[in-house]
Amino acid sequence: MADVLSDACPGPIDFPVQGEHKYSMIFLHGRQDTGADFAEYLMNLRPSTNRSLSDLFPSMKFVYLSAKIRYSARFDHEFSQLSFAEAFSGEEILSQWYDI
Numbered sequence: 001m002a003d004v005l006s007d008a009c010p011g012p013i014d015f016p017v018q019g020e021h022k023y024s025m026i027f028l029h030g031r032q033d034t035g036a037d038f039a040e041y042l043m044n045l046r047p048s049t050n051r052s053l054s055d056l057f058p059s060m061k062f063v064y065l066s067a068k069i070r071y072s073a074r075f076d077h078e079f080s081q082l083s084f085a086e087a088f089s090g091e092e093i094l095s096q097w098y099d100i
Contacts, residue, residue, distance in 0.1 A: 011066075012035060012063050012064060012065050012066070013035050013036050013039045013063070013064040013066075014061060014062065014063045014064070015039075015043065015054060015061070015062045016061075017058070017059060017060065017061050018054055018055075018058040018059075019058035019059045020059055021059060021061055022059040022060070023057070023059060023060045023061070024060070024061040024062075024063060025057075025060055025061070025062055025063070026063045026064075026065060027039070027042065027062065027063065027064045027065070028065055028067075028097065029064070029065075029066065029067070029095075031094065031095070031096045031097075031100070032094045032095055032096070033095060034066045034095055035064035035065050035066035036064065036066065038064055039062070039064035042062075042064075043062070066095065067095045067096050067097045068095070068096075069093055069094065069095055070093070070094070070095075070096055070099060071093055071099075072093070072094055072096065072099060072100070073099050
């Protein structure tokens, strides 16, 4: 089951460029997060100028990737002892780039 879950990964979230595309910036989210959540947070930030990242960098393409859903070996019990629902209710199965 862990192998099946590791293949589940949402595609990248990217925002259209406002001007001529010259640069790309790729963002990686933190543990137990997703690219979509991270994108929503960053794209809604407004610094003191009250302008978005897209406004500040019109030739920049912003890409937000999502890590695969993986079993976390941090926990010392066997994955096979958990039901699918139990696994998703805790931290045993989560979005992470690598296992800590």
